[in-house]
Amino acid sequence: AMLGRLIADSGGAQRIAMTLVNKFGEKNIQWAVVIASFIIGVALFFEVGLVLLIPIVFAISRELKISILYLGIPMTAALSVTHGFLPPHPGPTAIAGELGANIGEVLLYGIIVAIPTVLLAGPLFTKLAKKIVPQSFEKMGR
Structure with a gap:
């Protein structure tokens, strides 16, 4: 919780997200949001990460003139999976x-399961949803 508070107060969450966006470019913006959300989600509870990242998703979608859902679904997937x-x-x-498991091993196996889950529930699901209900992806950032 203290690490999360430090990230929030220092503007670190926004800095992480914008650095990744600049590094990945517009074409791979979903991957930047997924990685930023995954990193931030490890340190913060889901709700705090959501409150921190939603304004960033809105700003990016407005700037790039893309759907909020196009970035919001991968962000939510990454935060949910880390949580x-x-x-x-x-x-x-x-x-x-309860099971007497080693926390380090739980973290390792959690990451092994989390990465493909984020890929399926984030960018790949967004691509499928855009084909099924394209009208939902027409509204751009404000």
Whole structure:
């Protein structure tokens, strides 16, 4: 929680996201958002990460004139997966404690499961959803 507070107060979350956006470029903007959300999600609870990243997603979508959903779905997927699979979040930590599992191993196996899950639930699902309901992706950032 203290690390999350430091990231929030220092503007680190926005800096991480914008650095990745600049590095990845417009074509790979979803991957930048996924990586930023994954990194930020490890240190913060889901709700805090969401509150920090939503304004960034709005700003990027406005600047690049792309749908908020195009970036919001991958962001939410990455935050959800880190919260559900990786310690120090409550669920994985409680399960590890109940089963007597090593937290380091839980983190390692959590990352192994989390990466493909984020890819499927984030950018790949967004691509599929855009084909199924294209009208939902027409509204651009404000």
